[in-house]
Amino acid sequence: MDTSFNTTKEFAKALDTADVLHYLRDRFYIQPNEIYMDGNSLGLASKDAEEALLNVLEVWKKEGIKIWNTDDSKYYHYSKHIASYMAPLIGVEADEVVIVGSTTSNIHQAISTFYKPTKDKYKILVDDLNFPTDRYAVDSQVKLKGLNPEDAVKVVESIDGSYIDENALIDAMTDDVALILLPTVLYRSAQVLDMKKITMAAKERNIIIGWDLCHAIGALDMDLTRVDADFAVWCTYKYLSAGPGSTAALYINKKHFSKIPGLAGWFGNKDETQFQLKHEFEHQQNASGWQIGTPNLFSMAPIEGVLKIFNEVGMHAIRTKSLHITSYLMYLIDEKLTKYGYAVGNLREDYLRGGHVCLVHDEAYRISLALKDKGVIPDFREPNVIRLAPTALYTSYEEVLTVVDILEEIAQNQLYEQYSNKRGLVV
Numbered sequence: 001m002d003t004s005f006n007t008t009k010e011f012a013k014a015l016d017t018a019d020v021l022h023y024l025r026d027r028f029y030i031q032p033n034e035i036y037m038d039g040n041s042l043g044l045a046s047k048d049a050e051e052a053l054l055n056v057l058e059v060w061k062k063e064g065i066k067i068w069n070t071d072d073s074k075y076y077h078y079s080k081h082i083a084s085y086m087a088p089l090i091g092v093e094a095d096e097v098v099i100v101g102s103t104t105s106n107i108h109q110a111i112s113t114f115y116k117p118t119k120d121k122y123k124i125l126v127d128d129l130n131f132p133t134d135r136y137a138v139d140s141q142v143k144l145k146g147l148n149p150e151d152a153v154k155v156v157e158s159i160d161g162s163y164i165d166e167n168a169l170i171d172a173m174t175d176d177v178a179l180i181l182l183p184t185v186l187y188r189s190a191q192v193l194d195m196k197k198i199t200m201a202a203k204e205r206n207i208i209i210g211w212d213l214c215h216a217i218g219a220l221d222m223d224l225t226r227v228d229a230d231f232a233v234w235c236t237y238k239y240l241s242a243g244p245g246s247t248a249a250l251y252i253n254k255k256h257f258s259k260i261p262g263l264a265g266w267f268g269n270k271d272e273t274q275f276q277l278k279h280e281f282e283h284q285q286n287a288s289g290w291q292i293g294t295p296n297l298f299s300m301a302p303i304e305g306v307l308k309i310f311n312e313v314g315m316h317a318i319r320t321k322s323l324h325i326t327s328y329l330m331y332l333i334d335e336k337l338t339k340y341g342y343a344v345g346n347l348r349e350d351y352l353r354g355g356h357v358c359l360v361h362d363e364a365y366r367i368s369l370a371l372k373d374k375g376v377i378p379d380f381r382e383p384n385v386i387r388l389a390p391t392a393l394y395t396s397y398e399e400v401l402t403v404v405d406i407l408e409e410i411a412q413n414q415l416y417e418q419y420s421n422k423r424g425l426v427v
Helices: 009-018 022-027 049-073 077-089 105-113 133-146 168-172 193-204 298-313 314-334 364-375 399-414
Strands: 095-097 123-127 153-156 177-183 208-212 231-234 249-252 357-360 380-381 385-388
Touching: 009 399, 022 049, 049 153, 049 177, 049 298, 077 095, 077 249, 077 298, 105 133, 105 177, 105 208, 105 231, 105 249, 123 133, 133 153, 133 177, 168 193, 177 193, 193 208, 298 314, 364 380, 364 385, 364 399
Parallel strands: 123 153, 123 177, 177 208, 208 231
Antiparallel strands: 095 249, 231 249, 357 385, 380 385
């Protein structure tokens, strides 16, 4: 990968000309006079997602209840249909993926399925940098077992507040640990954990392990079959751009298909007997068995649409551009911004870096507000991080250069001093 960059606009334009994914920008709703750098939080709407959503609406308008039998029962088995597009992104078989619920509800589902504490093996191992919802779910599940999270939840603490030591995680896999839940990419610092190494260590110790892929799916090229984790969860509205609150997804390793879901519901019942409406649950012997209620078609349709883009270009090409454009952004920060107190707060190595750049500054919050008023959409994370995500599918190199120029202007003229430090509802 060529990373011989310079800071000129002509160079940025040349990079865009050479970008094999540049044409995809026309498939997204990019707003005039705005540079969107928040695709790691909520991806932009695409025309493909819109078309799929409107199509489902039209089918409902025309067919009513008959929608469930339309197109060879496509919408009745909508999760199965979408899973065929989703599975290639993580390197698994389609029947190991179910499109269902939210990230948090899927964590509850997975833990309630796999967490079987005993007197001697009862702890859940987590880190202290993961997104809080994961910890909320873990603590809740521990309490439902009549245990105290202070005892039953084992937290591996970061020594610097930014990164997780993989060896410390492995050292913490003691005989009393029953289950592990970790993030593949840290939401704040963009650190990528070695799933294969950590999963192998867990398996050697007979520990169930699951992964939160929320900040990895659609940004990293993954192979969960090689990793051989027990389960994984992820949302679909970040890099996957399926819309606010779009239905999440759950991976269940096929070796566990015979297990009974912890949270059973009628849509996890076998097709053959589902409408016999028996009161005895007959588990569908694949990931579909972990469904609970009727599919949320309007929250799923955009996933079908946008995944066509991902399958069209492939995750290898997406990851290649992501690494290149984030390298370019870090280069520009080093060349133009460090003298103003900015710093790159993520690891530099490609294999350790996710899809966004962690920009650190003492005035990060107020700078993020100034950026928005200048037409740049980033997000802020406590205490001093501006996350910038030049998304492979729709961010241009010229936009990246413009963002850095605006960051320079804000710091040079101390424009952030015009803003309050009082936090908004969504930051």
